[in-house]
Amino acid sequence: MTTEIKVPVLPESVADATVATWHVQVGDSVTRDQILVDIETDKVVLEVVALEDGVISAINEEEGATVLGEQVIGVIGASDVKAAPAAKKSTDAAPTAAAKVIDINVPVLPESVADATVSTWHVSEGETVSRDQNLVDIETDKVVLEVVAQEDGVIGKIIHAEGDTVLGDQTIGHLNAGAVTAPVAAASEDTAGDDVASPSVRRLLTENGLTAAQVKGTGKGGRISKEDVEAHLSAAKAPKAAPKAAPAPSAPVVAQGERSQKRVPMTRLRKTIANRLLEAKNSTAMLTTFNEVNMKPIMDLRAQYKDLFEKTHDTRLGFMSFYVKAVTEALKRYPAVNASIDGDDIVYHNFFDISIAVSTPRGLVTPVLRDADQLGMAGIENGIRDLAIKGRDGKLTMDEMTGGNFTITNGGVFGSLISTPILNLPQAAILGMHKIQDRPMAVNGKVEILPMMYLALSYDHRLIDGKESVGFLVTIKELLEDPARLLLDI
Template sequence: MMTEVRVPTLGESVTEATVATWFKKPGDSVAQDEMLCELETDKVTVEVPAPVAGTLSEIVAQEGQTVGVDALLAQISAGGEATANDAGGDDPSTPIDAGSADVKLRSEGGAESTDSGAAGGKSLDVMVPTLGESVTEATVSTWFKKVGEAFDADEMLCELETDKVSVEVPAPAAGVLTELLANEGDTVEAGGKLAVMSTDAKASASEVTGVPDTTTKPEAQAKDNDTGSGRTDIEDAPSAKKLMAEHGLSSGDVTGTGKDGRVMKEDVQKAIQGGAKPAAAAAPAPAKTSAPASADQADREERVKMTRLRQTIARRLKESQNTAAMLTTYNEVDMTEVMALRNEYKDLFLKKHGVKLGFMSFFTKACVHALNEVPEVNAEIDGTDVVYKNYVNMGIAAGTPTGLVVPVIKDADAMSFAAIEKAIAEKGAKARDGKLSMEEMQGGTFTISNGGVYGSLMSSPILNPPQSGILGMHKIQDRPMAINGEVVIRPMMYLALSYDHRIVDGKGAVTFLVRVKEALEDPRRLLMDL
């Protein structure tokens, strides 16, 4: 009996992922729920467990291949009933899953062809794969092969960038690249032509370039890698390559922990945190630029094209400003009482609940209290309707090595201090490790952003649509304050509330911030619901 392993749901608006690493190979025994492979999207890493116990008989989607939701990844046979075809042999009668077909083959006459081109030296078009729902175009980011260069089947030819993910295009058959139809930086449409290749069997990569055949036994491949001769065969994870490019690193600057030394995103993050410096010979060449005014100018500047993902982030942030009537109001809070309460009970809190008592639970509780009084800050606009939320899903912005993410604590209004702190600790750890799921970053009704951990004294946070409010926390700083006619030193924090003025009036925004201030300066109000 055969059991199919398919791509799980990746989250709202995410329709495809890249196969990063296979932890098992055909013929290996697997236990139920044991990790089979890891998929990467532009936001999260998804682990795929075995649905049943048995033997991995066939891997359909190879490492580096882009797959859609519910695409066939592999097959597991129960009881060791693996045939030659099950173990990875090619069976032309086996149907190909539509979600795993990344490249269409076309003959010179334009008709689709499934011929591998092993003989006869046919000319085939390398096509742009399906890019995902609502994605119609991509930018050619990098060509890994040049005209006249030979390659093996499934070897990576180029990488495309969309506004959501990076898509690698593998070679549909062994052969030689004869013509490039889309150069680096060109925008191509889904289904368009990228290049033309010849499937001359005599021109395989192993024969022409001396690169070891990737179909050799794993043991032999590993030996080549150990001697340093096979490193060029290993395709690093797409997200790892993008992160290395952004920081001017190469594969030689990072120690890969993936299969056969494959560099993963986490490896690059560790190298960056460890202060890795790019080798002089491996420094990335700047993208195409206009001619510099002088040699000195060229030495002092570097022009690098924004990735499509960064372009999308920039566009959406600007859309947030253009769509909402965004306004920010400020206040300040005396943190004396919260700090005293935390210092008094933090040891007992840790002993009983197994988690540290931080400031975020106080701010979360204070915001929940204020949102109950000013519900429009917790609402959103949908067309000509206002949708009021009778619950609070609190987004907590968290900084990670790859950027800012906002995990969401669902139903925070019904949680205790301990439950909130545990949720924040759990999601913070997942964020740092890149293990947050799409579901854990969706559905927020209000957001708290703490710029104070980076030393920010005051800022104006940008709304996260369709939310109507976001609270900005800042650095706690001792300042002289007038208390009962005397000047005393108090730990003060500036608070900023950015809100959508289309739905929240100035009175409501100021009232919200005052209620947060009152709750923090006298935490007993939270217990009394005052």
């Protein structure tokens, strides 16, 4: 049984279309819903998929051909039918016959993630790669997943380019395992144009007697768009200005800087951050209460023991371990701050997973330090350091990003003096730490210069009352100003 490959029904305002890219060739086995060919119109690119499993037995219209809606452009035969031989164009680089084609697939996505985006291809078609080499980064709402080469070989067809939305386990490219590239034949000017222009643009170039080498492409990788061709034609038709006589000397004029703007799409992470911040603002009764803490006791303690601590535990003694310890103790005393709202229920947690806000090149993320109450100072410092490194390198896992009962964010590292942090749903509270700055303070009737830091606690007033929020913040202040209490549990 054979199945016809047809051009989709074209929009009402579109008269015809162009066969842009065949992703298969005669003799290839295909599966149901596999993308076979891209059809390009003036407005959109339409994907044609296989209706049944089978073998490509005929391709009636090659790339660049003009076609009509519902026109038959190929045939899929039964899988046991041998395809008729078809003449194929020689390619610039082809794998040896011994190569085995391996699909490059999107990893299986976590249960809560519907789709992902092809973030960055680290290789290009025809490039030789080695086993376990990172080929492409797949970005989800929360993490970046790396796809590595399963075998040594050569990159074949890249099906989905950067920015495409893909699903879990979807094929986005091919790897010719064990292949080596054949010698590259000298390409003609017309063939070179195929790489930098789509079929519709090549047709426009031909209609106006132009070649790809004559038009400057402004797209990615120097690709030529219809706008580039039209701009070239307009510039050619514009009359050349006659040479002007040299103007008389005048006062020097300062040239104005070139005004420009750049438009880039939001990353998935940035979109997720934006949506969650709006959700937190619109769905909670958020208030912020402030206090300040004298950091001199902690700074003196660090100065006294930081070298010995680093020598003993092979990690630096920072401020975050004191913050986490103080927060954990305060959460034990105020269970409502460690709770969350789920519908009409209040969920109280008997564990202490602390989210630590980490700034990364992709945006702000909040990985979770699990069971912080069971960690010592060195364990907290090592845990935070590992999470920060993974966040910077984009290697945080879904498990490290989910959960958390309370968040600590430290804007002081960027110089923030005071702020109102926003809730990290579904948590009920977040603590903001800030810049440590010397200020004159009244101590026992005298003015002393002390290193002070503002604390800001934002909380959901639906769950946490004012008395609890103030008491929680005062507890943290007292523990930080007398760090020995953290060790004595008093």
